[in-house]
Amino acid sequence: MRLGKAAFSLAFLLALLSAVLIGLPAAQEEKKDAQAEEPKPLVIPDEEKARKNPVSASPESVEAGWKLFRTQCLFCHGERGDGRGEFALELKLTMPNFTRAESQKNRTDGEFFYIITEGHDKMPGQKARLRPEQKWHLINFIRSLAPPEKTPEKK
Numbered sequence: 001m002r003l004g005k006a007a008f009s010l011a012f013l014l015a016l017l018s019a020v021l022i023g024l025p026a027a028q029e030e031k032k033d034a035q036a037e038e039p040k041p042l043v044i045p046d047e048e049k050a051r052k053n054p055v056s057a058s059p060e061s062v063e064a065g066w067k068l069f070r071t072q073c074l075f076c077h078g079e080r081g082d083g084r085g086e087f088a089l090e091l092k093l094t095m096p097n098f099t100r101a102e103s104q105k106n107r108t109d110g111e112f113f114y115i116i117t118e119g120h121d122k123m124p125g126q127k128a129r130l131r132p133e134q135k136w137h138l139i140n141f142i143r144s145l146a147p148p149e150k151t152p153e154k155k
């Protein structure tokens with residue numbers, strides 16, 4: 001009698017648990033869909049836009065940036081930085097093309113720094129994952145993909 005009751009409560013508990021476990025991902029999925037529809041507008045404070053890059057774009061810095069890029073950014077931004085990374089293609093993400101001087105010139109280093117830190121839309125913010133110095137190396141690397149002399153007209 002006692003055992004029966006315990007078994008019943010156990011079954012009830014399991015049913016409750018699976019309802020929660022099945023319901024939870026579904027709810028998260030819905031939230032994701034809602035986010036996909038309307039990305040938050042990107043608002044970068046003026047003082048962030050004006051932030052100066054303290055790390056000079058030496059070959060060493062660009063190399064350090066590439067090493068970070070290869071392991072943390074390439075699967076979305078692509079090996080050449082053209083935005084055709086495997087992950088981005090699979091998820092059909094709208095990516096910037098870093099190989100185009102045209103697409104880079106609208107952003108200051110400070111803006112890149114802000115976006116890498118905070119993220120935007122499908123771009124994951126790195127916050128504390130990267131030290132400021134590492135972010136500047138990454139930016140120096142990204143800039144090296146489309147040097148000013150390689151403008152689309154001259155290509």
Ligand code: HEC
Pocket residue numbers: 042069072073074075076077087088093094095096103104107112113115116120121122123124126138
């Ligand atoms: C999950 C895929 C993904 C990963 C990983 C990723 N990014 Fe991005 N990134 C994006 C998307 C998508 C955008 C465009 C976001 C938007 O529309 O505002 C973007 C935008 C950017 C921009 C802004 C470009 C512009 O002109 O507005 C920079 C800079 C950038 N990413 C750098 C990086 C760096 C550096 C890393 C690695 C530390 C990285 N990203 C990792 C997806 C990714």
